[in-house]
Amino acid sequence: MPAHLILGGARSGKSRYAETLAAQSALPVTLIATAQALDAEMAQRIAHHRQHRPAHWQVIEEPIALAHTLRPLLCAPRLILIDCLSLWLANLLADWQPAAPDAPPAPPPAGLSQQTDALLELLPALPAHTQLLLVANEVGLGLVPETPLGRLYRDEAGRLNQRLAAQCERVSLLVAGLPLAIKGDASGAPA
Numbered sequence: 728m729p730a731h732l733i734l735g736g737a738r739s740g741k742s743r744y745a746e747t748l749a750a751q752s753a754l755p756v757t758l759i760a761t762a763q764a765l766d767a768e769m770a771q772r773i774a775h776h777r778q779h780r781p782a783h784w785q786v787i788e789e790p791i792a793l794a795h796t797l798r799p800l801l802c803a804p805r806l807i808l809i810d811c812l813s814l815w816l817a818n819l820l821a822d823w824q825p826a827a828p829d830a831p832p833a834p835p836p837a838g839l840s841q842q843t844d845a846l847l848e849l850l851p852a853l854p855a856h857t858q859l860l861l862v863a864n865e866v867g868l869g870l871v872p873e874t875p876l877g878r879l880y881r882d883e884a885g886r887l888n889q890r891l892a893a894q895c896e897r898v899s900l901l902v903a904g905l906p907l908a909i910k911g912d913a914s915g916a917p918a
Contacts, residue, residue: 730850730859731911732891735901737864742810744899744906745860746780754806754858757785759796761815776810790818791838794845801849804856812891813864816884819843825875835879843887850894863888865900 731748735741749756758780764770780786789796793815800807809815819839826833853859867885872878892898897911 729853729855729857730861730895731897732861732895733899734863734865734888739901740904741862741901744901745808745810745862748860749806749808750781752806752858754804756806756808757787757800759809760786760788761790761811761818763790794849797849801854801857806858808860810862812861813884816887820880823876835883847890861891
């Protein structure tokens with residue numbers, strides 16, 4: 728399966744690495760961006776990314792419906808870069824409310840499992856002419872979050888990364904801007 732999961736911490740260089748791999752590909756590139764400009768800081772981050780990516784790339788902004796957006800793109804040869812699954816997960820959890828302190832823990836929102844399952848079901852069906860780069864944060868190396876939402880996010884991000892890694896041909900971990908091959912070809916180049 729022609730999918731490559733690129734993990735790393737904040738400011739580890741994972742987006743830059745994924746963009747470099749995409750630019751080196753001979754295929755047309757489609758970027759699916761999941762960020763939303765909900766405040767000035769995020770708007771500035773999005774603008775920075777826009778300035779530094781090639782103008783000829785097709786860009787689709789989709790904060791929630793990744794599988795629905797990805798499915799029609801699979802009909803033609805291309806490299807698809809999804810950046811970033813961690814923001815996508817945060818978007819899916821945005822309306823979650825923790826249970827009252829004395830109540831049993833609140834379950835994750837139903838849309839979370841529907842959206843993640845839909846994305847994961849597409850991966851085995853990727854045609855050979857399509858390359859997929861998936862960028863996500865590795866959040867399990869830090870402190871246990873103080874809030875129920877923080878803990879739910881950390882847990883769901885870890886579960887999603889594990890499920891993706893099991894299905895991807897390649898998995899890389901970025902540390903200080905350097906890619907470490909966790910699974911697959913050490914060059915990190917798309918198949």
